Amino acid sequence: MRKIINVPGDFVDEVVEGMLAAHPELRAASADLRAVVRADAPRPGKVGLVTGGGSGHLPVFAGYVGRGLCDGVAIGNVFSSPSAAQVYAATEAVSGGAGVLYLYGNYGGDIYNFDLASDLARAAGIPTATVLAADDVASAGPERRSARRGVAGMVFTFKIAGAAAERGDDLATVTAIARRAGARTATLGVGLSPTILPAAGQPTFTLDEGEMEVGIGIHGEPGVHRGPLETADTIADRMLDQIVADLDLAAGQRVGVLVNGLGATPLEELYLSSATS
């Protein structure tokens, strides 16, 4: 396991400590450091945006706390949901009186805990709304969009809903804008190597040298195609064919393109893929 860590059980806590040390614009909102918010939270009259989920995906989620983005994040263990108490701690810390929007990926554990936190928030007089990111076209067909996994596409939702909240839109408006942005977003992932959980020390699946898997999930969920590694052009064509069809795009329409890796893809290969797509 080629990882620079200390004790696997301390991995997430030490990552958060490092983020807080590196970014004075963030502060912890819970004693366990698993709720992190903008240092200037709460902002009176502003809709608060809270995201969260398991660790192991940086910059998702904690990297998207900032001006014009999310106000707070709840940070779970590696690939595990944060607890309802952690989500609630973030909620309370960012609540400026205009309600709080939950923006996160469509995963069962996260939904369970964010929903519980929403009950706690309601009991405390903080209205909440929820928009789930569900952008991964490989995880369910167009007739079952709401069953899709949320992956990189949620970054657009953070940015667009974050801008709406920053300019003072109310909770219903920010929620509608976030939902519309999410509904018009489609993504597809390709993996060349498996991930290794610090606690397990073993790959989550195997993929031979020279193989690629298309449609792979952010936690190594199985994709829809496995075969020999192809050129960047062919991979981009594969991805775009499916995404363009899914969004029913017509020639001349303007789109925003996000090319990202899952942590270990060199920047060069991401730029190269941008050129070919």
Add this chain to the structure above:
Amino acid sequence: MRKIINVPGDFVDEVVEGMLAAHPELRAASADLRAVVRADAPRPGKVGLVTGGGSGHLPVFAGYVGRGLCDGVAIGNVFSSPSAAQVYAATEAVSGGAGVLYLYGNYGGDIYNFDLASDLARAAGIPTATVLAADDVASAGPERRSARRGVAGMVFTFKIAGAAAERGDDLATVTAIARRAGARTATLGVGLSPTILPAAGQPTFTLDEGEMEVGIGIHGEPGVHRGPLETADTIADRMLDQIVADLDLAAGQRVGVLVNGLGATPLEELYLSSATS
């Protein structure tokens, strides 16, 4: 070779095409796209900062072209110096009448070509000065500082000299500031796996699973210690002991800390290392 590329020979050109497509604040200053400058270059009366070197190190070098940083970059092939013509193209494009400072790493091929470009610039009436980054403490002892390799520490020089140039300092002043920043910067690298050149398809050296190499260079130059992979705390102690001694730091002095990877280190491990250092 787990790389998302097309033809290895097109690798660098396609990376640059992607950067230009993604960043409208940049523009090409040569037909071969290997000189890239700020879109608003030249800025009249401002000292121009030009950097450059081989490809394969993003965000070094092209990622540091922007406001308050460098004005232009010359982009070589993977781990190869740009040509003098490419450096000169960047020089000419950023020259706003106040001279141009060359800021780059201490490597023979780069020195050769930047020096040639400087001759071309002088012939064209553009004064230049040069500051070499030489921050890697593992590459030469304190008595031979000027023989050191330039690695991540040059980012501080870009930032500090870039700020001086942005506020209107003249060439002699920006040069002196860059030199002073560089002289007070020390870095050390640790590698857990070798790099693979797209054209070669083979690792540049071998490192067994579970091993680490301390003092490794940015191109895989041999380090000063190889042994079993240690914890993040132990690695940080190793690095800091050497860096603190080299800079002759005393308790209470303030320092800027940069923790970076060489392209494939997940953000989590970098933040974790920040917490432990």
